[in-house]
Amino acid sequence: MSEEQNIFKNIQDKQEKSLAERVADQINQLILDRNIQQGDKLPNEFELAESLNVGRGTIREAVKLLVARNCLEIRRGKGTYVTEKIGQVNDPLGFAYVSDKVVLAEELLEVRLELEPWIAYLAAQRINDDEKVELKEHCDRLEECILSGQDHNKFDNEFHMFIAKCTHNSVLAELLPIVTYSIQMFTKFRDPELLKNTILTHREITNAICDKDAEKSRMAMYKHVESNRASIKLLNKK
């Protein structure tokens, strides 16, 4: 076991563990050791029970724990697979349990207002030609959705996530969903003026990034998040 894996293990071992939990850790280790990739199939119950020298019932329990931790997923009739986003959980900071959601929204937006303009700045410097095409498609889709009067939340989200991906820093790509999480709770805007503004600012951001104009991208994103923040403040006062 390498040093970093050891440290990871130590962090996990802080709490006393049941047999199923220990076996879950062993399955994780097996995924690392055998270099089983995200989306790949796990060896079946029999094999695992033999490899780890425990009963099949324990394997089943351990697998359930790993499903709960979003490391594995069971596809009915097909077997058990390593999830595409292994170990990543919805709402890792437990925002759903925060009782003052208005304060939470303001705190999240403060972080977004710092993080996202910088993400746009990096994306403009690092975007490649294929990604430019894809970013424009994201922007088009979002625009069409707004113009047709549908809920554009999903496409809006995907647009911002894609920009984070264009930074080519995987930590940023994974971090952004955490700060945008639960912001959707507050986007109930149906005001035509605001929607028109949404179309304009997203186009502005897209063009600046595709032009590889980092400063302009930063400013356009700042303006966009700041205007969201102002709208949400207004909404929360109502």
Added chain:
Amino acid sequence: MSEEQNIFKNIQDKQEKSLAERVADQINQLILDRNIQQGDKLPNEFELAESLNVGRGTIREAVKLLVARNCLEIRRGKGTYVTEKIGQVNDPLGFAYVSDKVVLAEELLEVRLELEPWIAYLAAQRINDDEKVELKEHCDRLEECILSGQDHNKFDNEFHMFIAKCTHNSVLAELLPIVTYSIQMFTKFRDPELLKNTILTHREITNAICDKDAEKSRMAMYKHVESNRASIKLLNKK
């Protein structure tokens, strides 16, 4: 059920769920509805089985899932409790599964270099008198630890986390551990010159924040993280 809770539920419901998983969600809902606080005891198995109209076996299974998600913890002989950091997991972004740890370290440091100077900037503006005393204590402890030749990782970490707490933005306080996670894997510095430098920069940061000099705090933190980054780059080349 309020709208935001509903949205949260929808996110969770994306995947098909087993009975135990659905009951786990119901227990979460019960925690919210009854306003059971972090660190509080959960009603016992009998009560839960009756309230949710399922068997005790299902409750036990659901509780195991919530333990795996770090929502509940079982204290032997005492009962089941809501965890202090409900829903928050170690390593929520699955860094332990990233195979290229050198690239990961560089990506994490790029994010830290943007985030931490800003955190120091906000902390300087918002720190109160009690927190000033505590920050100085953190700095003293770290210094003593380094001077006595012990591993200062833990105190170093606590120092940075405390500064994030001084921003009075709980999202930042929760976010910072994610980006500093696994950085410890790479801090193997025992070079006396570097250790002296660590003492100096932490003192500089502490003084600037306690003076409520936001710009100076930002610069001091930038210098500190940047010098860490340079050392790690060197180390990774060896």
